[in-house]
Amino acid sequence: DSGVTQTPKHLITATGQRVTLRCSPRSGDLSVYWYQQSLDQGLQFLIQYYNGEERAKGNILERFSAQQFPDLHSELNLSSLELGDSALYFCASSLRTGTDTQYFGPGTRLTVL
Amino acid sequence: GQSLEQPSEVTAVEGAIVQINCTYQTSGFYGLSWYQQHDGGAPTFLSYNALDGLEETGRFSSFLSRSDSYGYLLLQELQMKDSASYFCAVRDVSGSARQLTFGSGTQLTVLP
Numbered sequence: 001d002s003g004v005t006q007t008p009k010h011l012i013t014a015t016g017q018r019v020t021l022r023c024s025p026r027s028g029d030l031s032v033y034w035y036q037q038s039l040d041q042g043l044q045f046l047i048q049y050y051n052g053e054e055r056a057k058g059n060i061l062e063r064f065s066a067q068q069f070p071d072l073h074s075e076l077n078l079s080s081l082e083l084g085d086s087a088l089y090f091c092a093s094s095l096r097t098g099t100d101t102q103y104f105g106p107g108t109r110l111t112v113l
Numbered sequence: 114g115q116s117l118e119q120p121s122e123v124t125a126v127e128g129a130i131v132q133i134n135c136t137y138q139t140s141g142f143y144g145l146s147w148y149q150q151h152d153g154g155a156p157t158f159l160s161y162n163a164l165d166g167l168e169e170t171g172r173f174s175s176f177l178s179r180s181d182s183y184g185y186l187l188l189q190e191l192q193m194k195d196s197a198s199y200f201c202a203v204r205d206v207s208g209s210a211r212q213l214t215f216g217s218g219t220q221l222t223v224l225p
Contacts, residue, residue, distance in 0.1 A: 002155060033213075042200060043156065043215040056212045090155065100146040100204055100213065104155040 003027065004105035006091050012111045018079040021108045025072055025093030031055070032074040033102060034066055037088040049074055050097045081112045115139040117201055117216035124222045125191055133186045133219045135201035145177050145184040146202045146213070156200065159186070188221070196223045 003026035013019055025032050034046040045058035049068035060066075063081075068074045078085060088109050092102035117137045125131040135145065144163035148156040162168055162177035162184060174187040188195055198218040 002157070004155075042217040045212050045214065048212065058212055088153070092156075100144055100161050100202070101158050102213065104157065106155050107153075109153075 002103040002105065004091060004093050004103050006089075006105035006108050008108060009106065010109050010111075012113065013081060014113055015081055015083060017081050017112075018077065019081065019110065021076040021078070021089055021091075021110075023074045023076070023091030023093075023105055025074070025091075026103055029093035029095050029103070030072065031094045031097050031099075032068055032072070033092040033094075034060075034074070034076050035090040035092065035104075037090060037107075038084075039087075041087075043090065046076070048097070055097055078110070083112050086110055086112045115203055115214045117203060117214065119199075119201055119216045119219045121217065122220045122222070124224065126224045127191055127193060129191050130187065130189045131191060131221065133188075133199050133201075133221065135184050135186075135216055137182050137184075137201070137203050137216075139182075139203050142179065142182075143204045145175070146204075147175055147186045148200045148202060148215070149197050150200065150218070151197045159199075191223045193223050193225065196221060 005024045007022045030051045033048045035043045046060040048056040066076045088107045090107045092104045119135045146161045147159040150156040160175040167176045172189045177184040200215045200218045202213045202215045
């Protein structure tokens, strides 16, 4: 158990819908990272927040957005969902920014029908 | 940008030694990390090499050669539970210096 929690564990929705994925980092960690992992694919970095501020952006679609709240939990919002958005979404956290040691949550499996 | 190459699959028998290679191309380099992911599970950090040489942690070792842009993960005394995907990763320093780029992963299958 990494100490990072993610909810929900599974999410099934329809195309065109909007969903919110939630992540709570390890106690004391200030950085939160979001990754997408499609079937048989590697981990694609989406976005990073550090202490409430956006720090880095990867290949995140305009339909996706995220934020980190004052209590350091983070939410990833996915809208106008398409079939291709079906994937595992992982949140990771670290104490500092710019570190190679990240602690991953169990992930949210999103299925878009 | 950066790119990493690693074999897609490796198979070995229980008790054997296996080496998973990773070559990388980056515009800047801090170090090479390795993560393990069991099927459908969360990736877990295994090791990090910033300097040339071998780092040993129990049955797992990781090696880096900065001049060759090459590293490997060595797993000894393989156990069935080592069957998993292994990802190498480098940190992007060309932009925000805060983003990890992962390879496509190597699926290790350990046979009895």
